Amino acid sequence: MNLIKKLWLTCLFVVSTLAINYNVQGAASTYGVSCTNTSYGTQLGGVYLEFNPLTTSHAGNANTYGMYTSTDCVYGGAGRTNSSAIVGGEIARAAANAIVGSVSNRISNVLAMAANPDTAAHMTYSANGSGIGMAANHIVGGLGAWISYSSSSFDNDQTFTALSTDSNNFDGSADAVSFGIDKTFGNMLVGINMTSFSSDIDTKANGGTIDTEGETYGLYVGINTGALSLSAGAGTGEYEIDTNRKDLGTGNLGIKGTDITADIQYYFVNASANISRGKLSFTPRVGYRNFDLDMPAFTDIVPDVAASTDLGAAIDSTNADEAIGGKTYSSDLTEAGLSIALSAGTKLIPHVDVAYVNEDTTKASYSTELKSDGVAELNASAPDGYMTYGGGLILNLSSKVNGYINFQETTSRDDFNETTVSGNLRIKF
Numbered sequence: 001m002n003l004i005k006k007l008w009l010t011c012l013f014v015v016s017t018l019a020i021n022y023n024v025q026g027a028a029s030t031y032g033v034s035c036t037n038t039s040y041g042t043q044l045g046g047v048y049l050e051f052n053p054l055t056t057s058h059a060g061n062a063n064t065y066g067m068y069t070s071t072d073c074v075y076g077g078a079g080r081t082n083s084s085a086i087v088g089g090e091i092a093r094a095a096a097n098a099i100v101g102s103v104s105n106r107i108s109n110v111l112a113m114a115a116n117p118d119t120a121a122h123m124t125y126s127a128n129g130s131g132i133g134m135a136a137n138h139i140v141g142g143l144g145a146w147i148s149y150s151s152s153s154f155d156n157d158q159t160f161t162a163l164s165t166d167s168n169n170f171d172g173s174a175d176a177v178s179f180g181i182d183k184t185f186g187n188m189l190v191g192i193n194m195t196s197f198s199s200d201i202d203t204k205a206n207g208g209t210i211d212t213e214g215e216t217y218g219l220y221v222g223i224n225t226g227a228l229s230l231s232a233g234a235g236t237g238e239y240e241i242d243t244n245r246k247d248l249g250t251g252n253l254g255i256k257g258t259d260i261t262a263d264i265q266y267y268f269v270n271a272s273a274n275i276s277r278g279k280l281s282f283t284p285r286v287g288y289r290n291f292d293l294d295m296p297a298f299t300d301i302v303p304d305v306a307a308s309t310d311l312g313a314a315i316d317s318t319n320a321d322e323a324i325g326g327k328t329y330s331s332d333l334t335e336a337g338l339s340i341a342l343s344a345g346t347k348l349i350p351h352v353d354v355a356y357v358n359e360d361t362t363k364a365s366y367s368t369e370l371k372s373d374g375v376a377e378l379n380a381s382a383p384d385g386y387m388t389y390g391g392g393l394i395l396n397l398s399s400k401v402n403g404y405i406n407f408q409e410t411t412s413r414d415d416f417n418e419t420t421v422s423g424n425l426r427i428k429f
Helices: 002-027 071-075 083-115
Strands: 143-156 170-185 188-203 208-224 229-246 253-272 275-277 280-295 298-300 322-324 327-342 348-361 385-396 401-413 416-427
Touching: 083 143, 083 170, 083 188, 083 208, 083 229, 083 253, 083 280, 083 327, 083 348, 188 229, 208 253, 253 298
Parallel strands: none
Antiparallel strands: 143 170, 143 416, 170 188, 188 208, 208 229, 229 253, 253 280, 275 280, 280 327, 298 322, 327 348, 348 385, 385 401, 401 416
């Protein structure tokens, strides 16, 4: 009985050891060899791409790529993809909502005040994409200045299992600060604006990150026709982007694309109305916004790392860099929404907002696997349409101090969740 027990434990130990060894090889090369090592990298083809189970020998070398550059180097599609190709469209979508939302809110506020100058002590509101906007009162002869801030956190919860399996899973956040100066001419408003935008996203499929930071500058115009308020605007700028991902062969986080300058262009058109019924104010709206992020071709730098000498052959530490092609990431958003506010007093105005957004955004794309592993891969999430809902408070603390705070949630978008908080405090001197 004891002999059978010992034999059983021995077999269990051997099987467990093999399984752990195989899983480790799937995560990184046993010898720490990069996927692009110039002596043993998968780009050399041949024996480095051939499948060899643990019990099989190929030309006298068992575990060929499992021992050298790891199974993930061969099977990794999304895992060997630069982060920009996975979430470039999401950056464009987040920036479009932040920039266009802040400008649209400013325009709708000023035009609404022009139509109804007694509303809530020169305060009105509009909820659009990034939340509530607050109008600055006139400074000199119709000249006004404003500032807006928004912060959002978002994620894609598509299933992630391993670096060798495609997935659109990511976690991110974005922040934007907008400044503007404008002037009214009767029922028309003309202005300029600048927005500082930054985002940080962790991409699970390649164990990587992508950081974005930059500014855009734009012009906008609005007009109140009486029944409707119409507005349009456009802008341009640059974002600096840095990417980082794992080398699936070494398991190290360190394949970097740095100092990448992307060109930005955006434009928008909006139409809204303001209907008052007693203490309730209804603001239906429709709008379209387009945002393009033009990524240039750049190089992913793969650091040179010496591999183990246990390979039994001379091996250099040189790893080949990888060329990343240029691409334009676009986000086109068409929105229809309704805001409702209750004027409960001159100091506190609660509001709610709901909208439907039809979306056409560049979805994730993955590098092609060098060999098929027979695993049913997940397709990238396809942005289509979603609902937003939220609300908040407009604060009219005095004739010189006012502001707002707003909360918004995005729902019913495939594999995607987003929460946005925005606020404003304005002091008139």
